[in-house]
Amino acid sequence: MEEDRIEIIPAEESSEEVRAEAPAEADEIKAEKGMKAKDIRAVSRKQLALKILGQAGLYLFLTVMAFIVLFPFYWMLISSVKSVEEYNLLTPTVWPKQFVWSNYAKVFSASETGIDLGRMFLNTVYVGIVSTILSLIVTVLSAFAFARLEFRGKNILFAALLATMMIPGELFTITNFITVVNVLDWRNTFAAIIVPFLVSVFYIYLLRQNFLQIPNELYLAAKVDGTSDLKYLWKVMIPLAAPTLISITILKMMGAWNSYIWPRLVNPNDSYQLITVGLRDLASALSSNPANPNFPVQMAAVVLVTIPLLLVFIFFRKYIMHGVSRSGIKG
Amino acid sequence: MRMSDEFTLKISGTPKPEGESVYLGNAAMAGEHPSSASAPVYLGKTPEGAEPVAEPSPAVLASAAEMPEEEAPVAEPAAAEAVYSAAETEGGAPEGAPDKKKKEKTPLSKMEKKILWKDRFNRYKAWLYLLPALVILAVFTVWPIINTLRIAFLENYSGLASIGGETFAVGFRNFENVVHFPSFLTCLGNTMLLTVITVPISTMLALLIAVGLNSIKFLRRIFQTIFFLPYVTNAIAIGMVFMAMFNMIMVSPTVPPHSYGLINTIIRAFGGKEINWVNAGSSYWANMAVLIIYIVWNALPFKILVLLGGLQSVNKQYYEAARVDGASRFRIFWRITVPLLSPMIAYVVITGFIGGFKEYTSIVGIFGETMGPAGADGRLNTMVGLIYDSLEDDFMGMASAASLILFLIIFAVTMVNLYVSKKKVHY
Known part of the structure; x- marks a missing residue:
């Protein structure tokens, strides 16, 4: 939702990691074989030992880094099931002595935390779905116009749209705040968090590139058969561009899930608030007393917010990386 | 149709569409367009394609103008055929030039009018597709750029007061x-x-x-x-x-x-x-x-x-x-x-x-x-x-x-x- 509007698109496609993998392996094996055949005596034991040592060092480095990357996830998971007393021990335990699952129930009890996180959870799902559907419709229509239809000023308009991606989102926020709050009077509505972010030039660009790859002959053939543009779009273009559409859907949903600044700004009322804002409020509420903060419940809330993202990532890894590698945007 | 016309004018600042005779010329040229050129083949196979041409009533004309996309292609082969034949007679006959002048003078038949509308619709249909995106971008992307630049130079600016009609001094304050x-x-x-x-x-x-x-x-x-x-x-x-x-x-x-x-x-x-x-x-x-x-x-x-x-x-x-x-x-x-x-x-x-x-x-x-x-x-x-x-x-x-x-x-x-x-x- 809050999109960083500055993106530079790399000249090359960097996402297709799979592509080079197989030939690379083959090449390397060939190279090694060639070397062995050439000067087998040169490869002394010392060199072999060095090579193994090098590999071991490499794996050690990667493992340490992977451990550092994973550790916060581990800490969040085990902390979320500790009791407050156990968490507040002088020296923290690495594995919970006792699993306190009620922390998760406490996350959703508004009486306990003062924040109706369940409500915000549903709000976020609602906003995510509605904004994704609307955004997909708008994006598909305009990408189609840019990819397939001819009209005066097309290239200039497209270049102008791409140029707006250079400008940081913060610059838009101020006027959008005035527009949404003062002019449209949308304070505390879902429209306020959905509408301003419906159109992303980047998504239009991404989809247009994909549409352009579909041969124009298909369009002409469909025209000859008397298929309308919309039907062609629905039956041919959308199925063929499905991977990009899935990428957009996931990034858009993640955007709703992670958006923080804008919803907090325009919707002070908790009944229209999104989950991330609630999460931050929960953290502030639960650590208001520095002598006795409730970290386990905080961590349980963090787990509940993080797990859906990780699940989406595991199932749609390819699509996320596809979109991300070209944009540098988060959500 | 009307709406999209106006919208185009506003957004792109293109001049108002020229006279209809120019359109006819364009339509004739469009005969080279692959989609319309291949249309007659289709017509030969399925005669239904020509059907709507048979009874063009004012109502049909009107609906053709604001035609939703689903109806559009029905008329298309017919239009293309007319264009095609027009292009053929023009190119084939040596006395093409005087013939064309004559054509311009005679009032347009209903079918020709329909072709014109169709052609015009096709020109602006892209803007219809772009309409939702452009409206939102205009309000939430283009306007903010202009407005942020503007209020950065207005001293003590307040959104509410500006709606109330208050004006502000300009400067670098x-x-x-x-x-x-x-x-x-x-x-x-x-x-x-x-x-x-x-x-x-x-x-x-x-x-x-x-x-x-x-x-x-x-x-x-x-x-x-x-x-x-x-x-x-x-x-x-x-x-x-x-x-x-x-x-x-x-x-x-x-x-x-x-x-x-x-x-x-x-x-x-x-x-x-x-x-x-x-x-x-x-x-x-x-x-x-x-x-x-x-x-x-x-x-x-x-x-x-x-x-x-x-x-x-x-x-x-x-x-x-x-x-x-x-x-x-x-x-x-x-x-x-x-x-x-x-x-x-x-x-x-x-x-x-x-x-x-x-x-x-x-x-x-x-x-x-x-x-x-x-x-x-x-x-x-x-x-x-x-x-x-x-x-x-x-x-x-x-x-x-x-x-x-x-x-x-x-x-x-x-x-x-x-x-x-x-x-x-x-x-």
Whole structure:
């Protein structure tokens, strides 16, 4: 939702990691074989030992880094099931002595935390779905116009749209705040968090590139058969561009899930608030007393917010990386 | 039809459509268009295509003008056929020129009119598709650019008062206010510092990890997945986890803590003394260290993804040649990998700088809205934070000026980056 509007698109496609993998392996094996055949005596034991040592060092480095990357996830998971007393021990335990699952129930009890996180959870799902559907419709229509239809000023308009991606989102926020709050009077509505972010030039660009790859002959053939543009779009273009559409859907949903600044700004009322804002409020509420903060419940809330993202990532890894590698945007 | 006409005029400023005779000319030329040229073939096979031409009533004409897309193609073959035949007679007969003049004088038949409408509709149909996107972009992207520029130069601007019809003096006061704002230098300094420190660290680390990943086969996919995980997280949520890991639980900075927290326990296990990272009474640099670790952790996945993608498209022959020549690993890395990867490195550095200057949520994630540890509110504020603070306090002019300053900084840094990379990047 809050999109960083500055993106530079790399000249090359960097996402297709799979592509080079197989030939690379083959090449390397060939190279090694060639070397062995050439000067087998040169490869002394010392060199072999060095090579193994090098590999071991490499794996050690990667493992340490992977451990550092994973550790916060581990800490969040085990902390979320500790009791407050156990968490507040002088020296923290690495594995919970006792699993306190009620922390998760406490996350959703508004009486306990003062924040109706369940409500915000549903709000976020609602906003995510509605904004994704609307955004997909708008994006598909305009990408189609840019990819397939001819009209005066097309290239200039497209270049102008791409140029707006250079400008940081913060610059838009101020006027959008005035527009949404003062002019449209949308304070505390879902429209306020959905509408301003419906159109992303980047998504239009991404989809247009994909549409352009579909041969124009298909369009002409469909025209000859008397298929309308919309039907062609629905039956041919959308199925063929499905991977990009899935990428957009996931990034858009993640955007709703992670958006923080804008919803907090325009919707002070908790009944229209999104989950991330609630999460931050929960953290502030639960650590208001520095002598006795409730970290386990905080961590349980963090787990509940993080797990859906990780699940989406595991199932749609390819699509996320596809979109991300070209944009540098988060959500 | 009418609506889309007007809309086009407004948006693109194109002149009003010319006379209908010109359209006829265009329609005749369109005979060369592959779709209409092939249409008669279809007509020959299925006579229904010509059906609507048989009884054109004014009602049909009207509906053709505002025709929804589903109906459009029914008329199309007929239109195309007429065009086709017109083009044929014109080209075939030597007395084509006088014939055309004659045609223009005679009133247009209903069918011809319909063709004209259809043609006109096709010209503007693209705008119909673009309409929703353009309306939203106009309101929430184009207008903000203009308006932010405008109110940055209006002194004491207030959104509500401006609706009330109040006018404001024009000047540079807002920019002066921003620069003289007590926390401006703090915000600018924090932003610069975080960017300048985190971008090189995360780029170097990402490069090492990417090169490492690229040279292994066993477990590679698993490592790749792990290194990408931080990307699909919520900056606020994981910020809270980092806060929990660095936090000590204590009543006041002077009293020994009753829980050291994870990081300090590790430090103590290695014989060090606990450090007050994020609590009340912590030092500025301790806070910064936590932020740097978190931001680097967060920035790694994207950089690894891009650099690894770049590495995989590097021609393997360079490496083979270097290996045959007996170059050391370090030398291969420095003399082959880095230069060949320089476009990707430039890309992640530039996006890293841009992202660094917009740092905000990661700080909120760890320290909360107060942008600092307890007792030192706002100490870790950034430029984006300054903009939002001014916005919330209804200092719209100041917020606009601050956002323009931020934009100029980002723009300048990007230009410098591009300039440097032009000199250094090996394409």
